[in-house]
Amino acid sequence: MLSLTNFAKSYHNRLIIQVPDWQLPTGIHWIKGINGSGKTTLFRSIAGMLPFDGQIVLNGQWDCEKQAVPYRLRVNYSEAEPTFPDFLTAWELIQWVGAAKQASASQRGELIDAFGIREFMKTPVGTYSSGMLKKTSLVLGFLGNPVLILLDEPLVTLDQQATETVSRLIRRYHEQGVSFLLSSHQDFNLSSLPVQSVWRVQDQTLMQEPLTGLPR
């Protein structure tokens, strides 16, 4: 589903993460790592938001740089700490991203209701709490018809109800063939999900960990 070849990302000549060869099959994959280990950098690179060295290819046909438009149509990203222009509303962001990702009006409405943001979605995001921002970011992450969704720290700052919504949506999208990369710096409360592999970002690279205690 996703392949990284000779991937490397540095800031100011300081290597953050390097992945010589990574072939990821369809499914749900959990990326672990302590704070500052490079998870977000990896996710942002895969989402096409950061320049990098090497090659990232989706489904063997869409290169992140060479087929930038079809690739980005199929790879969605929900940020760990979302930053949006504080004068825009969640509604404006959803309309903007939804139109670009070719999300139907019914899907937009469904996601808005699923995360319960209808009540505040027409107020500027500058007035939101961190949980409200996170919910907005998650709605954006599920818009359109993605092949891969990257959820960076998806449960941080969320209430119990929203956590269950995330779990339910991941399961439903996964049943429709969508793959997920989930990141977390701690064990999170999605243990009921059929996680296919677990990886740890450590020492500037990715290492596979055994699937202990997780359903397959």
Place this chain on the structure above:
Amino acid sequence: MMAILTNVLTKTIVKPFYRQNAGLLAMVFLIAGSFLRAVEHITLAEVAIRTHFVLAIYAGIWMLYGFHTTRFAARVLNDETILHHLRLIPRPMQWVVLVFTQLQLLLPVLIYAGFVATLAIKAGLWLSLTAILLTMMLLATWPLLWYTYILRHPATERLSGNIGSWFSQRFTTPYLFFFLRYLLSRQPVLLFLTKTGTLLVLLGLTALYPTDDYDLRLFGLGGLLVALAHITIIYRLYQFEHESLVLYRNLPVSLAQRLFRYMIQTAVLLLPEAILLIRYLPQDQSLWAILSVWAFTHSLVMVQFSLLLRRHRLPDELFPTLFWLLIGGFFTIMYQLPVWLLAMTGWLAASGLFMRYYPRSVWETR
């Protein structure tokens, strides 16, 4: 204690202010240095100290700049919660620290006002000198009222926030107007100062044009200055896209479409200049010719934006680029190259630079 406090305010308010406004200040120095010789600066200042109306215009410009600095500092004081602790220190010390900060922000105005005041002393014009000193004292002290209010009432709702909220409830902003909304809601003084400056330059040129044997090159030079005066706004566009709209890079939009959208956004920004040029179209120039000047200006604005994508730089590091653009632009205009040709060359250069550097562009904090 006081040294620590002034150090904190210098790092959180003064340095960021000059960093953010380096482009605008550099342009003012460039324009002042290239258009006027030293003797003309002295003549202008002498006119000011002898004519109360001109001195009032000077004071008005200084106050506008003072308001710009105060608004910036007020925003930082409001947003940086750590600075709310200033309220806990004794009031005299609080005032001294805040006035010292304000004086640092006013430095360019203080230096220039000092120059004008020196001339007033030499000429024995005590009324003008008093007016200058009172203006400076007012500029240094009145912000205390604003700053003290913020420290007493932190995180209050802004009027602009309420207007924005009202707007958001009723309208959905298309992407092409995100940046314009950012400027209107977050940088209105910068927008106002830039537009006032550029429109005055063009207005002055339209008044100057019929007085002698000038040709289109005069407007070409005006277009060059107008384009360079937009550097701070263009830097804000670059910063806004990288810091607040980083998600845009994840959206399925081709490079050509992205370039086209930036061209539309910058064209909207330069709309007032287009309207002014058309409204005051010189009798011996065609609409086509004057539009070529606007196109040249727009192409230079796009060149500046594309150059920003090449390598992340802070605003104060842009001075050499501006200088070379000014010199290069000046000579190409003076060599009487067709302005449309210059505009096309500018657009081509901007497009080439954009295609090459946009995908690798990244905002790297140091």
